[in-house]
Amino acid sequence: MAQPARRRRAAAAARDSAVRRRRVPMRLMLPSLVLVAMMAMLMLRGYVHSEILADHRIQPEASASKVPDEILDGGPVIDTRGGRHTTLSVPDHRLVLTFDDGPDPEWTPKVLDVLKKHHAHAVFFVTGTMASRYPDLVRRMVDEGHEVGLHTFNHPDLSFQSKKRIDWELSQNQLALAGAAGIRTSLFRPPYSSFSDAMDDKSWPVTEYIGSRGYLTVVNNTDSEDWKKPGVDEIIRRATPEGGKGAIVLMHDSGGDRSQTVRALDRFLPDLQAQGYRFENLTGALSAPSAHTVVTGVDLWKGKAWIFLVGAAENITGVLMVGLAVIGFLVISRFVLMLLLSALHARKVRRRGFRWGPTITEPVSVLVPAYNEAKCIENTVNSLMASEHPIEVLVIDDGSSDGTARIVEAMGLPNVRVIRQLNAGKPAALNRGIANARYDIIVMMDGDTVFEPATVRELVQPFGDPKVGAVAGNAKVGNRDSLIGAWQHIEYVMGFNLDRRMYDVLGCMPTIPGAVGAFRRSALERVGGMSDDTLAEDTDITMAMHRDGWKVVYAEKARAWTEAPETVQQLWSQRYRWSYGTMQAIWKHRHAVVERGVSGRFGRVGLPFVSLFMVVAPLLAPLIDVFLLYGIVFGPTQKTIVAWLGVLTIQAVCAAYAFRLDGERMIHLISLPLQQILYRQLMYVVLLQSWITALTGGRLRWQKLRRTGVVGAPAGGTNERRPVI
Structure with a gap:
C-alpha cells in the first residue's frame, strides 16, 4: 500500500515540477502582454481607418443584360x-x-x-x-x-x-x-x-x-x-x-x-x-x-463595446504616435549631439600639447572587489603586475566560496594584498578597500577585468587638475567573437564610450564604469564612500561626486577589457540590474535638479539628459519597431522601409565614427542591422521589466554573473595588440 502511494506522490510532484517549468516567467509575460495590447490597438485603428482588410478596387462597367x-x-x-x-x-x-x-x-x-x-x-x-x-x-x-x-x-x-x-x-x-x-x-x-x-x-x-x-x-x-x-x-x-x-x-x-x-x-x-x-x-x-x-439587449451592448474599443484604440494610438514623434526627436537629437560633442572632445584631448595638469607619477591603490572570481582573478592580477605606473593592489574577497582569495595568495606577488570579509556586497568591499588603501588616488576595477600596461597611468593623469574628483576609463568587451559579444562590443563603443565623450564635454558624466574608474580619496570621503542604496553603485557615486562640486572626466586611452555576459540569461540579469539601479540613482539624486552652484549644472543638464536618453528614450524606443512592423505589413511598406533604413544609416554613421575614435576594426559593424532587430528588442523588454519593478515597489537582489575567464592578460598597450581571448 505504501509503495503505490509513494509512486502517486512522486508522479504528482513530477507533474507539478513540469507545470512550473512550463510557466512563462513574469518578466516575459508582462512585457509580452503590453506588446500584444499595443499591436491590438494598432490593428483596430488600422481596421477602422481602412488600412487593414480594405479593398479599393472598382469594377469597370459591364453589360446590363441580366438586369430586369x-x-x-x-x-x-x-x-x-x-x-x-x-x-x-x-x-x-x-x-x-x-x-x-x-x-x-x-x-x-x-x-x-x-x-x-x-x-x-x-x-x-x-x-x-x-x-x-x-x-x-x-x-x-x-x-x-x-x-x-x-x-x-x-x-x-x-x-x-x-x-x-x-x-x-x-x-x-x-x-x-x-x-x-x-x-x-x-x-x-x-x-x-x-x-x-x-x-x-x-x-x-x-x-x-x-x-x-x-x-x-x-x-x-x-x-x-x-x-x-x-x-x-x-x-x-x-x-x-x-x-x-x-x-x-x-x-x-x-x-x-x-x-x-x-x-x-x-x-x-x-x-x-x-x-x-x-x-x-x-x-x-x-x-x-x-x-x-x-x-436592445446583447446587440446593444456589443455595439457599445465596439464603440468603446474603437475610441480606446484611437486615443491610445494617438498617444503612441505622439510617443513615436518624441522618440524620433530624442534619437535624432542624441545622435547629433553625440557626433558633434564627441568630435569636440576628440579635438580637445588629442590636440598637440594637451595636458590635464602636472604629470601624475606617485603610486596609486588599485581595488579589486572579488566574489567567486576564481576563473578570472589570476588574469586580472597578472595584468596589473604589468602596469607602467607604480601601484599597490588590494583584492577584497567578499566571502567567496570558490577559493578566489587562496589563488591570489598563492601567486605570491609583491604589492598585492588580500583582504577577506564575510559576504556584504560590492559597495562594502570597496569601502573596506578604501579604508586599507595607502595612497590618495584610488583605482577601482572588477574581478573579471584586465588592464593594459598603460591603463592606470592614463587613468590617473586627469588628477593633475585639482578640480577633478573622478575619472571614467574606456571599458571594452574582451569576448567579442561571439554574436552576442559582438553586439555588446558595438554597444560599449557606440552607446557607452561615445556617450561618455558627449557627457564629458557637457560636464555631466553620469557613470564611472565599475570595470575601470579612478577616484580622489578626499572626494570619496566627502561623499561618504560607496553606497549600497542602489544596485548601480557606480552611477550613484558619480552623481554624488557631481553634487559635491567635483569634475568627472573621461580618459579614452585608459582601456580595460572586461568579460561581457555570454548568454541571454546572463545579459538579461546584468542589464536588468543596471537599468533598475540607474532608475534608483536618478530618484536618489532627484533634488540635484533644484540645487544651485557648481552641483546645479549636473541637476540642470546631466540628470535630465540621463533621464531622457537612458530611461525615457529606451522605454519609448519599441514604438519605432512596432510602427515599423505595422507599416511593413499594412503599408505604406516602401516608405516605412526607407524610413527605417534612414534611421539605421544614421546609427551606422555614429557607430563607424565611434569605432574610428576608439581605433576599432569596422568588421564588427556587419552585425549592426541584426543587433537593431534582435538585441535591441531584448534591451527594451529588460527596461520595461525594470519600470514594472520600480512602479510596483519591487526589490531586486544583486545577481552574480557566471564567469568563464576567457579574457586573458593583455599582450600590449594598443588596440591592435589586444588581450588574448
Missing part, C-alpha cells in the same frame, strides 16, 4: 426583398437629400447645422469606419430627425466581394450604428453606385442579395457631383430637379473639402422651399414605416 427592365427603367429605390423586383420614386415636389461617406468631424456638423437652420431632413449613408470613429455625429443625426443608412464598413466595391464578405460589411456597419445611436436601419446604398439605369450584370446580383437580407437599395436620380468641386452655382444647378419632380439627390459630407457643398446647401434649401419643395427623410417622402428600429 423594370429596374433599369424604374425609380431610385430598389426593392428586391422576398424575391420582388420593384422600384419606388419620390413624389413630386419632394426632395430627399442624401449624403455619402460620412460622418466627417469637420463637414458633417456644418451640414447638420445648415439642415437644422432651414428645418430640413436628409438621409446620411454612413460607413462603419467613420461611424465607429465619430459616434456622436451619428447620434446627433438620429436625435435631429434624420435617417441613417448603411454604406458598408470599409467602402469596397461589392461587385468584387463574396456573400460572406458582403454579410460582414453589413453586420459591422450595423454594429457601429447600434453602438453609436442604438438603432438598426433597413436602408442601404452600395459604394460607387449611380442611377438605376446604370445597374449591370455585376452589381445586379449584389442588389438581389442585399434585398434577400432585408434591405432597400437606395441609389439616386439627381447627382450634384459636389465631389468634383465644380462651384456653388453648378452644384445647385445639378441638384435641382426639372419641372417640380421629386428626386433623391446625391451629395457628400465627407471625403475631402466640402465647403462648396455646405455653401450650396445654404442657398439650395431656402430657394427650393420657396418653390414649394419639402425636404424629407426617405421613408417620410414615400409614406413608409421608419427605416430605424431600436436595438
Whole structure:
C-alpha cells in the first residue's frame, strides 16, 4: 500500500515540477502582454481607418443584360426583398437629400447645422469606419430627425466581394450604428453606385442579395457631383430637379473639402422651399414605416463595446504616435549631439600639447572587489603586475566560496594584498578597500577585468587638475567573437564610450564604469564612500561626486577589457540590474535638479539628459519597431522601409565614427542591422521589466554573473595588440 502511494506522490510532484517549468516567467509575460495590447490597438485603428482588410478596387462597367427592365427603367429605390423586383420614386415636389461617406468631424456638423437652420431632413449613408470613429455625429443625426443608412464598413466595391464578405460589411456597419445611436436601419446604398439605369450584370446580383437580407437599395436620380468641386452655382444647378419632380439627390459630407457643398446647401434649401419643395427623410417622402428600429439587449451592448474599443484604440494610438514623434526627436537629437560633442572632445584631448595638469607619477591603490572570481582573478592580477605606473593592489574577497582569495595568495606577488570579509556586497568591499588603501588616488576595477600596461597611468593623469574628483576609463568587451559579444562590443563603443565623450564635454558624466574608474580619496570621503542604496553603485557615486562640486572626466586611452555576459540569461540579469539601479540613482539624486552652484549644472543638464536618453528614450524606443512592423505589413511598406533604413544609416554613421575614435576594426559593424532587430528588442523588454519593478515597489537582489575567464592578460598597450581571448 505504501509503495503505490509513494509512486502517486512522486508522479504528482513530477507533474507539478513540469507545470512550473512550463510557466512563462513574469518578466516575459508582462512585457509580452503590453506588446500584444499595443499591436491590438494598432490593428483596430488600422481596421477602422481602412488600412487593414480594405479593398479599393472598382469594377469597370459591364453589360446590363441580366438586369430586369423594370429596374433599369424604374425609380431610385430598389426593392428586391422576398424575391420582388420593384422600384419606388419620390413624389413630386419632394426632395430627399442624401449624403455619402460620412460622418466627417469637420463637414458633417456644418451640414447638420445648415439642415437644422432651414428645418430640413436628409438621409446620411454612413460607413462603419467613420461611424465607429465619430459616434456622436451619428447620434446627433438620429436625435435631429434624420435617417441613417448603411454604406458598408470599409467602402469596397461589392461587385468584387463574396456573400460572406458582403454579410460582414453589413453586420459591422450595423454594429457601429447600434453602438453609436442604438438603432438598426433597413436602408442601404452600395459604394460607387449611380442611377438605376446604370445597374449591370455585376452589381445586379449584389442588389438581389442585399434585398434577400432585408434591405432597400437606395441609389439616386439627381447627382450634384459636389465631389468634383465644380462651384456653388453648378452644384445647385445639378441638384435641382426639372419641372417640380421629386428626386433623391446625391451629395457628400465627407471625403475631402466640402465647403462648396455646405455653401450650396445654404442657398439650395431656402430657394427650393420657396418653390414649394419639402425636404424629407426617405421613408417620410414615400409614406413608409421608419427605416430605424431600436436595438436592445446583447446587440446593444456589443455595439457599445465596439464603440468603446474603437475610441480606446484611437486615443491610445494617438498617444503612441505622439510617443513615436518624441522618440524620433530624442534619437535624432542624441545622435547629433553625440557626433558633434564627441568630435569636440576628440579635438580637445588629442590636440598637440594637451595636458590635464602636472604629470601624475606617485603610486596609486588599485581595488579589486572579488566574489567567486576564481576563473578570472589570476588574469586580472597578472595584468596589473604589468602596469607602467607604480601601484599597490588590494583584492577584497567578499566571502567567496570558490577559493578566489587562496589563488591570489598563492601567486605570491609583491604589492598585492588580500583582504577577506564575510559576504556584504560590492559597495562594502570597496569601502573596506578604501579604508586599507595607502595612497590618495584610488583605482577601482572588477574581478573579471584586465588592464593594459598603460591603463592606470592614463587613468590617473586627469588628477593633475585639482578640480577633478573622478575619472571614467574606456571599458571594452574582451569576448567579442561571439554574436552576442559582438553586439555588446558595438554597444560599449557606440552607446557607452561615445556617450561618455558627449557627457564629458557637457560636464555631466553620469557613470564611472565599475570595470575601470579612478577616484580622489578626499572626494570619496566627502561623499561618504560607496553606497549600497542602489544596485548601480557606480552611477550613484558619480552623481554624488557631481553634487559635491567635483569634475568627472573621461580618459579614452585608459582601456580595460572586461568579460561581457555570454548568454541571454546572463545579459538579461546584468542589464536588468543596471537599468533598475540607474532608475534608483536618478530618484536618489532627484533634488540635484533644484540645487544651485557648481552641483546645479549636473541637476540642470546631466540628470535630465540621463533621464531622457537612458530611461525615457529606451522605454519609448519599441514604438519605432512596432510602427515599423505595422507599416511593413499594412503599408505604406516602401516608405516605412526607407524610413527605417534612414534611421539605421544614421546609427551606422555614429557607430563607424565611434569605432574610428576608439581605433576599432569596422568588421564588427556587419552585425549592426541584426543587433537593431534582435538585441535591441531584448534591451527594451529588460527596461520595461525594470519600470514594472520600480512602479510596483519591487526589490531586486544583486545577481552574480557566471564567469568563464576567457579574457586573458593583455599582450600590449594598443588596440591592435589586444588581450588574448
